[in-house]
Amino acid sequence: MSYEEILHEISSDCIAVRLKILNRTITSIYDKALKPYGIRVTQLNVLFAVSLLGPVEIKPLCALLSMDNSTMCRTLSRIEEKGWLISEPSGHGKNIIISITQSGKELLLSVYPAWKEAQVQAEALMGKELVLTLNDSVNTLMEKQRKKFSI
């Protein structure tokens, strides 16, 4: 296979290139919408997940969001500094329990319109079909993780 054929195949088909382009574009939309609230979309995602799962340990949180433990812990620290989350020892080894605070719930309520606006812009850019298939595929991945880690 020649160099030109390889280059053509990669430029036509590479999933990683396209996913990174899309991710940068969509992240930018959300971060711009959220900027007035002083929160980034990665942090908001973690706050959602904590609120959804109730008081939760870090391991299932990492599993659900497919995030490395060290990244998660650093992100949790930043959110906790802002007062939207609280962490406390669970009493089992080094395990700690993460919970959303009242302030965190209020933040989620107040960012909703901005999140909704970002969601609308993201769907307009991606197209309904891509949004639907993304939801289907990633919901399947998340369900697998829930089962695997008893979340």
Added chain:
Amino acid sequence: MSYEEILHEISSDCIAVRLKILNRTITSIYDKALKPYGIRVTQLNVLFAVSLLGPVEIKPLCALLSMDNSTMCRTLSRIEEKGWLISEPSGHGKNIIISITQSGKELLLSVYPAWKEAQVQAEALMGKELVLTLNDSVNTLMEKQRKKFSI
């Protein structure tokens, strides 16, 4: 709208959460496959784009890959340090021209099987439908950028 309703809507529909989960998962697949070559998938993406466009200035490269100028410049520096790219002044203002080196072309040839394996794994995980709709949507975005920036 109640807090619970908002939480349910976000957990069911949030595009940013799902895209970041997918991006981390897919990036990990490619980076693992490429690790023996000492290159990361972000760097490989940039190398592809430079090779594809021929000697190119930084601005159209940023536009095509939807990447911030400062990120691009830093990534280009790391690739150039490895000897796979070369940069030289274009003679117009501060503009510089980026080209792939012979060593860079050889790298692309040699990583092809590993890239192919990562591509197969990524498609197996995402499903054919998501891969097709991702390609359609992002190819449209890239085409818009090509036209807008005369690439």
Added chain:
DNA sequence: CGCGCTAAATTGCATATACAATTTAGCTGA
């Protein structure tokens, strides 16, 4: 010919990311 301008590149800074090494809080067995 020289000065001011423009736009591209670079640098500062902070967050996001993940791999690897290290620390440490309970648990368990002797």
Added chain:
DNA sequence: TCAGCTAAATTGTATATGCAATTTAGCGCG
């Protein structure tokens, strides 16, 4: 009761990311 163990959290390190501020190489005009 204490020492060793395990697994979770933390820290070190390097790359990825983008916003903002700064630097600087040609260009153009007076």
